[in-house]
Amino acid sequence: MIDPTATKVEREFKHASPLVACRFDPTGRFLFASAQDNTIQRIDLLTGAKVALQGHASWVRGLAFLGTTGNSDAEQIWATRQAALQGVVGFPALTMAPPQARPFTLISGDYHGKLIWWQGDAALPTPLRTAQAHQGWIRAVAVSPDGKTIASCGNDNLVRTWDATGSPLHTLEGHTSHVYNVAFHPDGKHLASCDLKGNVKDWDLQKGTATRDLDAKVLTNFDNKFLADIGGARSMCFSPDGTKLACAGITNVSNAFAGVGNPVVVLFNWSEGKPTLFKPKDAFQGTAWGVAFHPDGFIIAAGGGNGGRIWFWKGDDPVSMHMLTVPTNARDLALHPSGTHLAIAGGNGSIIVHALHAK
Amino acid sequence: MPQCDYSCGTAEHLVSRRAFLGSAGAAAALGPAGFANAFAARELNKSQKRVLVVFLSGGVSQLETWDPKPGTDTGGPFAAIPTSVPGVHISELLPLTAKQMHRIALVRSLNSVSDDHGRGASIMLTGRVPEAGIAYPHIGAVTAKLLGSDANVLPGNIQVLDRGDSAFGQADATFLGAKYGAVSLGEGKPPADLLRPASLTEESDKLREEFRKKLNDRFARSRRSAATEAYTESFEQAERVFRRSDVFDVTKEDSKVADRYGRHPFGRHMLLARRLLEAGVSYVKVSHSNYDTHHENFDFHIEQLGEFDRPFSVLLDDLAERGMLESTLVIVMSEMGRTPRINERYGRDHWSKAWSVALAGCGIKGGAVVGKTTANGTAIADREVRSGHLFHTYLRAVGLDPTKNFYPNDRPIPIADPKTDAIEEILA
Numbered sequence: 001m002i003d004p005t006a007t008k009v010e011r012e013f014k015h016a017s018p019l020v021a022c023r024f025d026p027t028g029r030f031l032f033a034s035a036q037d038n039t040i041q042r043i044d045l046l047t048g049a050k051v052a053l054q055g056h057a058s059w060v061r062g063l064a065f066l067g068t069t070g071n072s073d074a075e076q077i078w079a080t081r082q083a084a085l086q087g088v089v090g091f092p093a094l095t096m097a098p099p100q101a102r103p104f105t106l107i108s109g110d111y112h113g114k115l116i117w118w119q120g121d122a123a124l125p126t127p128l129r130t131a132q133a134h135q136g137w138i139r140a141v142a143v144s145p146d147g148k149t150i151a152s153c154g155n156d157n158l159v160r161t162w163d164a165t166g167s168p169l170h171t172l173e174g175h176t177s178h179v180y181n182v183a184f185h186p187d188g189k190h191l192a193s194c195d196l197k198g199n200v201k202d203w204d205l206q207k208g209t210a211t212r213d214l215d216a217k218v219l220t221n222f223d224n225k226f227l228a229d230i231g232g233a234r235s236m237c238f239s240p241d242g243t244k245l246a247c248a249g250i251t252n253v254s255n256a257f258a259g260v261g262n263p264v265v266v267l268f269n270w271s272e273g274k275p276t277l278f279k280p281k282d283a284f285q286g287t288a289w290g291v292a293f294h295p296d297g298f299i300i301a302a303g304g305g306n307g308g309r310i311w312f313w314k315g316d317d318p319v320s321m322h323m324l325t326v327p328t329n330a331r332d333l334a335l336h337p338s339g340t341h342l343a344i345a346g347g348n349g350s351i352i353v354h355a356l357h358a359k
Numbered sequence: 360m361p362q363c364d365y366s367c368g369t370a371e372h373l374v375s376r377r378a379f380l381g382s383a384g385a386a387a388a389l390g391p392a393g394f395a396n397a398f399a400a401r402e403l404n405k406s407q408k409r410v411l412v413v414f415l416s417g418g419v420s421q422l423e424t425w426d427p428k429p430g431t432d433t434g435g436p437f438a439a440i441p442t443s444v445p446g447v448h449i450s451e452l453l454p455l456t457a458k459q460m461h462r463i464a465l466v467r468s469l470n471s472v473s474d475d476h477g478r479g480a481s482i483m484l485t486g487r488v489p490e491a492g493i494a495y496p497h498i499g500a501v502t503a504k505l506l507g508s509d510a511n512v513l514p515g516n517i518q519v520l521d522r523g524d525s526a527f528g529q530a531d532a533t534f535l536g537a538k539y540g541a542v543s544l545g546e547g548k549p550p551a552d553l554l555r556p557a558s559l560t561e562e563s564d565k566l567r568e569e570f571r572k573k574l575n576d577r578f579a580r581s582r583r584s585a586a587t588e589a590y591t592e593s594f595e596q597a598e599r600v601f602r603r604s605d606v607f608d609v610t611k612e613d614s615k616v617a618d619r620y621g622r623h624p625f626g627r628h629m630l631l632a633r634r635l636l637e638a639g640v641s642y643v644k645v646s647h648s649n650y651d652t653h654h655e656n657f658d659f660h661i662e663q664l665g666e667f668d669r670p671f672s673v674l675l676d677d678l679a680e681r682g683m684l685e686s687t688l689v690i691v692m693s694e695m696g697r698t699p700r701i702n703e704r705y706g707r708d709h710w711s712k713a714w715s716v717a718l719a720g721c722g723i724k725g726g727a728v729v730g731k732t733t734a735n736g737t738a739i740a741d742r743e744v745r746s747g748h749l750f751h752t753y754l755r756a757v758g759l760d761p762t763k764n765f766y767p768n769d770r771p772i773p774i775a776d777p778k779t780d781a782i783e784e785i786l787a
Contacts, residue, residue, distance in 0.1 A: 017432065037432065057429070059436040073373065100546065111436035136661075137436070155661065226649040227521060228659050257417070259654030259704050278659070304703065329703040347703030
């Protein structure tokens with residue numbers, strides 16, 4: 001029984017280097033967490049085994065996955081195995097002999113502008129292919145619902161799309177500042193991106209053009225004392241039904257260089273483009289670094305400033321209904337595909353997995 | 360007519376600096392086109408020494424500039440890139456500056472001993488740790504006094520600030536006297552009320568100023584003090600700025616030149632710095648805000664150094680093209696560096712123990728690198744220097760003897776900290 005108010009720590013994994021991002025793979029067996037030592041740590045949630053993916057020469061903020069590769073015989077085997085695993089994938093299965101992982105591809109994007117494709121389930125994943133995708137940082141990577149298209153965005157003010165094999169499809173130009181995030185609409189026909197200045201673009205993927213701009217400027221500020229910009233969607237995702245787009249970040253910034261501002265989730269009604277600000281109930285100062293829609297309808301965000309927090313909003317109420325204090329700045333948030341768990345990537349090197357239910 | 364690059368014996372070559380400066384007030388505009396005799400300007404530029412300080416306010420990160428440590432626990436996400444000097448790498452955030460490295464010397468082993476903004480700035484600008492009972496003059500006032508000329512129309516010590524108000528007679532000259540105190544140009548502009556209002560005729564303005572001087576002189580005869588001197592000097596500085604107000608107007612530059620420097624405040628301020636140096640100002644300090652990045656150090660260094668890189672590089676090129684780089688010492692400093700350790704908010708905090716300063720131009724051995732930090736930059740590994748060593752080096756680079764004394768109230772005060780000396784390895 002999912003109950004956000006019953007959320008509690010279930011497991012904590014420590015890494016020697018501070019973490020940057022985290023994601024569960026589509027099967028939910030592995031948790032990937034990138035770190036400031038330029039590695040991506042893969043944690044097998046069944047066995048607890050850690051493997052370091054080596055190949056990036058900078059920090060990785062973009063993590064996304066392609067599902068199965070479509071071999072019919074293999075599909076059958078995977079389906080059988082999936083059925084065998086129903087109800088046991090996750091922590092209760094720790095006492096069982098681990099089944100063989102199902103194949104999936106991880107695509108990771110780093111701050112040197114490089115995308116790397118990995119066979120995520122391999123015993124020791126090594127780069128399958130790489131692409132020099134952007135000049136400067138890649139800030140986010142996303143995969144379309146049908147698994148056929150990859151999108152990346154970054155500090156060259158571009159959004160780029162790729163096919164599953166890494167061949168370039170489109171270069172989407174129009175942003176005039178660093179593009180902080182990108183997300184596919186569940187219909188697979190549209191893509192949203194948000195830049196440093198809080199401009200959200202709605203891209204028609206068939207035409208390769210922006211069809212409209214949405215205003216998330218509440219997420220940006222030019223600090224007149226320090227003479228610098230702060231802002232952007234640090235995390236972005238669509239609701240499963242595609243009616244809402246959530247952009248997480250910082251607002252009300254009074255001191256950019258000390259991070260004095262308030263975390264916020266800008267929730268757009270996608271068809272109307274109308275935003276509502278979802279804020280924590282407590283007077284916390286910091287940034288929301290991750291946001292997710294739970295299948296049960298509530299919204300989760302995590303972030304940090306002076307300490308870390310996880311916030312929950314129920315339905316359309318823009319005031320958080322529940323809050324958890326976590327012992328590290330949450331630099332990213334990942335929701336398990338089953339909806340039973342979430343994970344945060346900590347600035348102190350902790351990967352903390354929470355159960356969203358009572359025992 | 361015989362041709363000779365260094366001494367051709369023509370009348371143009373015989374134009375003296377003093378004579379040139381005496382007529383400079385009549386020049387309509389600066390830049391090669393603004394000088395009545397470009398050759399004379401070039402000769403002047405070679406002989407007069409000047410200092411430009413680019414002050415990266417708040418404390419720039421040495422790891423994101425001059426001493427990158429990629430692939431270490433402190434290195435951050437940026438790459439180190441090769442420069443025009445084989446074997447010397449700097450941060451990828453400075454791609455244009457990297458092409459200027461043959462003109463730049465790096466000191467990578469500075470311990471400036473204070474992690475406080477105000478105290479750190481004082482230490483860096485005076486070359487001394489503050490002491491009770493005496494306030495030492497800043498490098499701007501020292502060089503204005505020692506390099507300047509009474510024949511120069513403009514003040515010798517000008518600082519271009521990226522924000523704040525403009526002001527005359529700043530206190531940075533201390534015992535050298537208000538005459539050498541900085542004229543501050545907030546947002547690169549002279550005070551808004553400097554120019555005579557349209558409603559006031561020139562004749563009325565002149566009469567008013569004469570009356571003010573008369574009263575001032577009478578007051579000073581009986582109650583002369585440092586405060587009255589500073590007051591008087593501030594008016595004289597204002598008058599000097601007023602007489603050459605054209606120098607401060609960067610819109611007089613060709614738009615292509617302005618484009619090269621960048622259409623943002625720091626670009627304009629660096630262009631203004633070039634104009635001031637060309638006009639014979641001994642010391643110009645340009646501040647660039649801000650680098651005090653306790654939060655999201657990396658994003659902010661992308662933005663700030665993205666502004667710094669081009670105008671700094673263009674200015675070095677322009678000074679070199681004008682034959683001025685060999686007579687202009689360029690220093691890039693901050694009040695401190697930033698911690699190698701990256702905090703949980705992706706920030707770097709205050710750090711004075713092991714950081715870097717860059718120098719170029721007059722008297723500097725381009726491409727030299729002195730000092731070394733440990734593999735992850737957490738400590739100095741070789742050739743620790745203090746701000747006093749740098750202060751000696753600045754003065755030596757422009758041909759001054761830092762071991763001499765000033766004599767305020769007949770008391771000898773060493774120009775530079777006698778416990779330190781110049782960094783010979785980077786002096787040409």
